[in-house]
Amino acid sequence: MSIYKVERAKDASDLANKASQAIACHIGLALDQKERAQVALSGGSTPVDTYKLLACEHIPWDRVDLFTGDERWVGLQEDSSNSWMIKRTLLSSGPGSSAKFHFIPTTELSSPSESALVLNKSLRTICKGDPPIFDLILLGLGDDGHTASLFPGSDALNITDKWSTVVRTETLDRITLTAPVLSAARKVIFLVSGSSKKLALKRLLDIEESFERTPAKLVQPSSEVLIFADNSCF
Ligand code: 6PG
Secondary structure (H helix, E strand, O other): OOOEEEEEOOOOHHHHHHHHHHHHHHHOOOOOOHHEEEEOOOOOOOOHHHHHOOOOOOOOHHHHEEEEEEEEOOOOOOOHHHHHHHHHHOOOOHHHHHHHEEEOOOOOOOOHHHHHHHHHHHHHHHHOOOOOOOEEEEEEEOOOOOOOOOOOOOHHHOOOOOOOEEEEEEOEEEEEHHHHHHHHOOOEEEEEEOHHHHHHHHHHOOOOOOOOOHHHHHOOOOOEEEEEHHHOOO
């Protein structure tokens, strides 16, 4: 069972400030121990301001391998692409632009399954461990308790022998890291903002909650899970 440490922020701006500093600190600590650090980034809208501030942090970004924890199977310059959001924030300019981004190729390949295979190969090449071990994984929390692209009711919740998979939703096909990879991370940080997340966050922190209803409960690293949440989530 995960131990959660909640860092409350006054508002979304305070959350971005607190989170960007903590993320930079964790990456710096990893780089004190090893030549390169592997970091999986959350998609969605919450991290945008955090990534813009993180881009300005002076850490050895050229020694950082970045992945996305999940991706929508759309063109890499579509507004709905997580990679496109990351390129326009963390990677657009400043020190952060020196990081190595291992984006998940999407529509230039023939299918979402092929994208998942390419991600799996990249994970095995760049990350050590089986499951692949990230030094840091950033995650969001959906109103319905999902994280990455692990949604309630999805077969992906029960995958234990693959590190990436395809999740089909009504609107989008998605590629996602699976729960074993999310749980293998040395450090997991959730970024949660907005009153719509109130119930999902309460359930995430509830020791009795099931992962079937709140898939974010599947994320069970051996270290304390850090949650940055603004006051509107309580
Ligand atoms: C995605 C994300 C997803 C996201 C949550 C929260 O591709 O959408 O990986 O897991 O983190 O849905 O999204 P918001 O930050 O937009 O609320």
